[in-house]
Amino acid sequence: MSTDTDDTDSDASGDSSGGHCSTPDSDGEVAEDIAIVAFERKMDTAEEIVDGIGDRYDSIEILEYHGDVFAEHWGEYDCFVGLMASGIAMRKTAPLLDDKWDDPAIVVVDEELTWAIPITGGHHGANQVADDLASMGAVPAMTTASEAADEQGVEKQAKALDAHVVNGDSTVATNLAVLDGELGPVERLDGPKAVLVGDDVTVLKRNGDESDGGVVLGTGSVSGAKSKQFLAAWEEALDEVGKDWEDVEFVATGTRKEDEDGLLEAAAEKDLGVIALGKGDLEEYEGPTPSRSKELIGWPGIAEASAIAAGREHDLLLEKISHDDAVTVAVGR
Structure with a gap:
């Protein structure tokens, strides 16, 4: 008996909204420029990370750790991967944090590549990098609400649509709607039009020119x-x-x-x-x-x-x- 192929796998378990795709940075794109910050004794592991996932980024560099390394290179990279205890990375970067849409993402990973822990910027590159480190055996420990609930936040939807979030403050409300299963598909509006929106409406703008006939x-x-x-x-x-x-x-x-x-x-x-x-x-x-x-x-x-x-x-x-x-x-x- 022949059946439709998208009907034959009966593994659904309830209703949810969400999706899967690479995590965007503050411009609605994946983190592209990465810096691995490592102590001298951990350089072999840093090189291993470069060999394992380096081809997934525009650039991936290794910086030797010293007390001011994060401050010296703040703003140069989309994401720092701290090959160190999470406490060190937290203490050294906390005074530098200003705005989640502009700050680089931060992930820490242990020398044995057991855990990859996004500390800041989960939706802006850290979760993406942790996912990539998972291909080397690390367990990504993500605590952002949408990932914890296995849902697709609006930042991830923006990435899949090749778009970026225009009004970042709105994502608190819209991501809560995602978690509650109330957001629904992204509404698409072609102009020229004028749009009046409230603070709980996230506006996405395409990164490139609108393609005809897409x-x-x-x-x-x-x-x-x-x-x-x-x-x-x-x-x-x-x-x-x-x-x-x-x-x-x-x-x-x-x-x-x-x-x-x-x-x-x-x-x-x-x-x-x-x-x-x-x-x-x-x-x-x-x-x-x-x-x-x-x-x-x-x-x-x-x-x-x-x-x-x-x-x-x-x-x-x-x-x-x-x-x-x-x-x-x-x-x-």
Whole structure:
């Protein structure tokens, strides 16, 4: 018996909003310039970190620790990785902190690479770096509320949308709404228009020029689908609608698929952000193609619903197609 591939994996457990993607710095981008601050006796470990994750950043440098090293280089890097006890990093950087949107992020990691602990700037690079250190065996100890609840804060949504937060003070209210499952998808508004917003509305602005004809790839899969299967499915869908990779704004999926390694690897290969939408958001934009997941687990089909919900015009360009009985994809705009 044949079933829709985004319906066959019945591992959902309730409704949530959120997603997965790299963490932005204060400009809505990932931390790009990193400094590892280490004592002389820990230089071998510092070099190991450079070899392990250095290719993920524009630059990664090693600074030998002395009492004023943070003060001397404050503002030169997006993130400091302190290869030291957390107390040392806290005492030396606390007097330098001024504004979370401008201050560099700080992560501490022990010599054995057991723990990676973001101290400041979790949503502005520290969580991202801790996640990268996890690839070397460190356990990322994140305490920011959205990460603790496994939700996608508005800063992460900004990164996936290739945007940045304009009014940073608003994120306290909107991230609380994320935690309560009340924020919903990012509303997209094209101008010219004048917009009046309150203090509890977070405004995101695209980093580059608005692309004409941009599309969203809505995607679902069976568990364990490979990155090459996602890429092949997305390529086929783009061919169907006469679009190229540069026309893709981002990838959208459901929260029950946000941790699929193959999906995340494929998106990273094409330098695409990933937005994951909760069950309630997808139900509001359910697609036209019947889906067995509605019958089996109460979720609408992920591919079409996420493509429609995340698209600028909430319009479906391509109904879902299946590849390898493993990945489904729909195209929205």
